[in-house]
Amino acid sequence: MSQQEIRLGFNGRLETKKMELSTGDPPPFDPAQKFRILGTRVPRLDGPAKTTGEARFAIDVRLPGMLYGRILRSPMAAATVRAVDLSAAQKMPGVEAVLVIAEPGSAVRFAGQEIAAVAADSPERAEDAAKAIRVTYEPRPFVVDAQAAVKPGAPLVFEKGPETKTSAGDMPGAAKPLPIQGNVQGPRASEKGNVEKGFGEAHAVVEGTYRTQVQTHTALETHGLVANWEGDQLTVWASTQGIFTVRDELARELAVPVSKVRVYCDYMGGGFGAKFGARTEGIAAARLARQAKKPVKLFLDRKEEQLATGNRPAAIQWVKAGATRDGKLTALQLVVHGNGGINGNTGTSAPVKNIYACDNVKTEEYDVFTNAGPSTAMRAPGHPQGAFALEATMDELARRLGMDPLAFRIQNDPSEVRREEFRIGAERIGWAARDARRQTADPSVRRGIGMAAALWYNTGRPGPKAEVTIHRDGSAEVDHGLQDLGTGSRTMVAIVAAEELGLPLSRVAVRIGDTGLPPGPASGGSTTTPSSAPTVRAAAYQARQKLLERVAKEWNTAPEEVLWAEGVFSRKGNAGQRLGWAEACALLPSSGVSAVAERAENHPEGWKRFTAGAQFAEVEVDTETGQVRVKRVVAVHDCGLVINALTTESQIQGGILQGISYALYEDRVLDRQTGRMVNPNVEQYKILGARDAPDIETIVLPVYDGVNNTHSVGIGEPATVPTAAAIANAVSHAIGARITRLPITPEAVLEAVDRARGGGA
């Protein structure tokens, strides 16, 4: 350990703090440091391989003699499995393994639940064989509508208490046991101050109920893996956000030592929170492969993906807020009934608790169970829903107070960073003229501008390891068991190492996606970059130190007497004694020099704990047809120190596009009569397309927070937190009526317009 003075801060306002540094961990970058590569716009290193099709994703893997796995799923929303007869399937041509997933006596709780699996020599034969499995179901009553599920006498989804599944992507504290009554579990409650007192002090109080729908992850590459046994050694190619979580789950489920399981994920087609662990289909593939003694590939189709691989839960949120006449928030209260099908952990309270300063905050989160596919972590769990309800409430409260919604937010925002982001965003979108610009040339079309705040957490975690090797020819490699979801993690690793070693990117090789490498983090919670980047930097720093020690030995001096700058070693007080990078590396043995670093703990002296962000949306709404077009989004975010400006911008754009899609289009529709999803595809489950994408302007403010040695913070999740909220506020501004539900379809807009005109209601 050593102590060092570190400069931290934001927007030119810097402060110096004393910080304890762990041995081998370099000090956080100084704000004045100039970088060669870090922070510039670096195209993805694997861009050409992906563009040409050369990149091999797990779904592309083909092994000699490989079989194809297929899962049989329940068409019933609720039933007891009485018998599963595999005999017909077993006799079919090409079928080499069949197994039962839902043993007789087990409960079916949603349409799409896994019952059995087969492996055959072609996908078509596997599908035919799955259809030939005879299952006897004893149907039970079911409920798919959350409002029906809370009524007395509703069919019970769980007879004996729920079985909530958590993953590495969930918010902390998800697994706590809660009281349950009927289909309702909870509350998870929190209280700060006293909301009754807070409402008593308020001059204006508003309340409202906000409804949001189920959104599915819809990653381009579906869930699945290829499993290959060689004796008791299991090798797997998986589409996953956590190669090590897949390894550990397979070892546990297949009862083999962890040391006998190897997982690869070289390229990956998206996860958004739904791809942690081996999951049912992965375990089935490994079991089928063991039974058949042949490799098995089991990837889900789009329909299965929609039915059973997770989703963002629906929510009904009641929010109440009060403020004084001069605009100080005095109380915030939220009661949410989340609906994640057969899964709990559906809370949305984080934005209410963490964005605006308020002395009195009370939240209660209930999970409502229904016979529907389980929710799971999805890009900022709970936050887009929570932000939608909170930010609508902030707009309504500002209106009641006769205040500008922007000024009202700035007044109540404790984050210096976000207040600056609000100001920048407001200027770029033209906030001051927003009322004047509501009219358009077309009398039926209104323009609206809305805004909302983002929030996330500085969530890098200790634990990952990386190894950096400097070779005798001066090139370097990084070995780091990280998976690149498509976010640019591979490139991020290369940038950090190249920067620290003083090398061009072309001289640094990156090996990731293999559990045989030093373990990287699972990719969830926007923790990847702030967990990996400091680890890779520390390993590169330590490898460079070892090279420096070799140079010191060559010069018969102590390492403290040798300096390194811009790729050149020199001797203190002797400017003439210098050694270039290539010459220094030539001193190394043929094995080069390596260092393995483990990521240090977060520095508790770091400058702040929350990531901010602000988004502004401009929409046009046809008040006669209810159609909404998002014309522009201005997004102002911070994510510590940016490592790759290009992929950071790409993450923000992706978060916004997914947020628009959530705000306007996406909706899982379940048939009330059968409990089955009627749009398990990407045709009627509607996702934003190219012509629906607006102009997006992104601005990223550097924040030197000193929490880790690179000041890096994840951006994947905060980028999607405020988008739907900002759009809903923009639509409400345009039509002069409050939008209280997502998606904002033509029907929802017409209903709101009608309500504002005093009709309907």
Next chain:
Amino acid sequence: MNSFTLISARSLPEAAREAARPKTAVKAGGVDLVDRMKEGLDAPERVVSIARISGLDRIEAGPPAHLGALATLGALASNEGLRRHYPALAAAAGEAATPQIRHMATLGGNLCQRPRCWYYRLAEFDCRKKGGSDCFALEGENRFHAIFDTEQICVCVHPSATGAALLAYGATLHTVSRKGRRDIAIEDFFVGPDPDPTRENRLGPGEIIESVSLRAPSSETRSAYRKLKEKESFDWPLVEVCVVLRLSGGTISDPRVVLGHVAQVPWRSKEAEAVLAGARPSPELYRKASEAAVSAARPLSQNAYKVQLARVALERSLRDALT
């Protein structure tokens, strides 16, 4: 998908002969048929492809126009003659589906495609359109379903954009079967679900659309096409409208008003036509005609909003056509 024999016909008589055999499907672009076969909705033992028959993709813009059944939507949309003489048809073809699909989808296939009702499209719902005993949409999830003729035994909507346009232009279909050739007026082509919900048109078994012809418009003909969608990319219309009429001496004659995605067939609105015929164009007239068009609408539990969309789309289309 089931196993099947693919027959690539070289001539129409050969195709008609092959198509007449039982359990045989006819394939042009294959856009819809292959989707249905993948889901198991159709399981033909034999598929006769007409895609290689030469000359079936010709477009003679005329006027009068003569269009081969294999002309793709993309080709129809970009044909200069059609854009000049039958602009509403070119627009309907050009705004359908996606660029990729318009490149493959044919005029004949677009007219014969099956509805997009989500209950019909999923094998696990044994609905009336598949010969089952229930229409799940009647009491179920019906936000995209019919608003007219909803007392029927099946409440899906017809998906064909070119069907709506050809009905507005009063086209004639020319077909071929083992029995020979025949002409079918477009008014007689589409059929509602009663008594047989498993079909949407009057083609006989093995009967193939060869071409479509359209009368020459007069110099006084006006037309417009509009659709309203939730998304601009990759989406089906909530409603669409095609209007063709004549304006001579300031007076409207021969109005043909067709609404799409509102009923089991492309829906000709005689009520709107009655208001328009003999009247002089005015915003008040467009409003009256569009109100008349939806006066007979009987929406289902979740699609009342479509009534307003149909009214607004028609009002705007009349404005487009007449001003």
